[in-house]
Amino acid sequence: xxxxxxxxxxxxxxxxxxxxxxxxxxSGHTALYWYRQSLGQGLEFLIYFQGNSAPDKSGLPSDxxxxxxxxxxxxxxxxxRTQQEDSAVYLxxxxxxxxxxxxxFFGPGTRLTVL
Amino acid sequence: KxxxxxxxxxxxxxEGENLVLNCSFTDSAIYNLQWFRQDPGKGLTSLLLIxxxxxxxxxxxxxASLDKSSGRSTLYIAASQPGDSATYLCAAYSSxxxxxxxxxxxxxxxx
Numbered sequence: 001x002x003x004x005x006x007x008x009x010x011x012x013x014x015x016x017x018x019x020x021x022x023x024x025x026x027s028g029h030t031a032l033y034w035y036r037q038s039l040g041q042g043l044e045f046l047i048y049f050q051g052n053s054a055p056d057k058s059g060l061p062s063d064x065x066x067x068x069x070x071x072x073x074x075x076x077x078x079x080x081r082t083q084q085e086d087s088a089v090y091l092x093x094x095x096x097x098x099x100x101x102x103x104x105f106f107g108p109g110t111r112l113t114v115l
Numbered sequence: 116k117x118x119x120x121x122x123x124x125x126x127x128x129x130e131g132e133n134l135v136l137n138c139s140f141t142d143s144a145i146y147n148l149q150w151f152r153q154d155p156g157k158g159l160t161s162l163l164l165i166x167x168x169x170x171x172x173x174x175x176x177x178x179a180s181l182d183k184s185s186g187r188s189t190l191y192i193a194a195s196q197p198g199d200s201a202t203y204l205c206a207a208y209s210s211x212x213x214x215x216x217x218x219x220x221x222x223x224x225x226x
Contacts, residue, residue: 031212033213033214035214035216042216042217042218042219043204043206043214043216044216045215048211048213050211056213091158091159093214095212102146102147102164102208102212103147103149103161103164104149104212104214105161106151106158106159106161107158108157108158109158111156
């Protein structure tokens with residue numbers, strides 16, 4: 001079956017512009033996570049969606065970052081007024097919830113470069 | 116907050132040697148622990164997932180152990196090959212299944 005997909009695979013933008021990154025989770029997976037991998041920072045949690053519950057936004061680094069998940073499936077991570085320090089690989093993961101379903105499955109990531 | 120540490124940061128070994136990668140975590144109340152592989156410029160490939168009730172998992176030449184009481188996990192790779200060269204990441208699951216990652220160990224296997 002299809003895995004987690006993300007688009008675009010690469011995005012180059014100018015400082016100050018807004019960007020949208022998309023994640024398509026595995027069908028039937030109700031939990032969705034966004035992570036960021038920056039040089040020198042490692043992989044860090046950004047935001048977590050679980051079904052219809054309010055998302056856990058505790059990892060978002062600033063109010064320029066937001067995310068939504070429509071219809072319990074596709075998610076979009078939006079970064080407004082991008083800064084050079086936003087340059088990173090943004091990874092999405094999904095998980096089927098329920099007893100015994102523990103593993104997150106990762107997409108290939110979107111490499112964002114802010115000039 | 117869960118802190119995950121991986122030692123060493125980098126490792127270079129000749130082909131055929133066994134690899135031992137260490138991971139430690141500060142909060143022993145983890146749910147699961149997962150090891151990933153990442154090749155340069157690529158995404159994450161899951162290697163092994165150890166459930167909280169398990170002490171180890173094995174897949175081919177890979178074996179991972181988990182000792183929650185001491186806050187440690189170890190990934191063993193037997194008879195290393197040049198194709199094993201990559202960065203290996205350890206990640207601990209919290210109760211809501213968020214992952215806390217270590218910084219990784221970059222492995223080079225010399226032919």
